[in-house]
Amino acid sequence: MATMTLDQHIEITPGVAGGKPRIAGHRITVQNIVIWCDRLGLSPDEIAEEYNISLADVHAALAYYFDHREEIDDSIAESEAFAESLKKTTSSKLARILGSRSVDE
Template identity: 50%
Template sequence: MQKQIQSHAQTFSEAQGIFISDQHIVATPDVRGGKPRIAGRRITVADIALWHLHQNWPIDDIVKEFDLTHAEVYAALAYYYDHRTELDQNEADEIADVEALKQQCPSKLQAKLAGRG
């Protein structure tokens, strides 16, 4: 049974596991870990937010570099601002997970290089 929920120009299809915001943003469990991304692309909302807000890339440069439309980039930024707390927390959790893995599995190369010093 397919369940449709609509609010604020957003649609969620429970059967397909796809979240659509203004038809530019989707999330599917098997692509980029289910992170919200540009439809038809592997570029996530978090990628766009990072490039524009933290690395100060102009929107026109993002559009040209990744062959996106302005509408896709603005939709990603709008989605980011609407879900900022959740997306920022997810990114922080991923960084913490990576750091924990680094502690559990130290780099053999770094150990070898440190031994040369």
């Protein structure tokens, strides 16, 4: 059995997951791992269990992040800016439904 190295845990494939670095064989990006860990407070063990990936995959993603921190942080910021622009230009179906109801209902 071959020993996996960091470059075997993380891959970048044009056209898959937006060409972002991801866990090999999965569509889970390094960016996802960072957000789940840093922003949502999930532990590497919780991430591995929840998403059916190895603990080594999670740590490889975090190692990749620390080696490419500016690139990943910029990607996260771009994704957040895109989401905010969508919120401003796309009306909420729930808001439309609630807005059409009268107070007496």
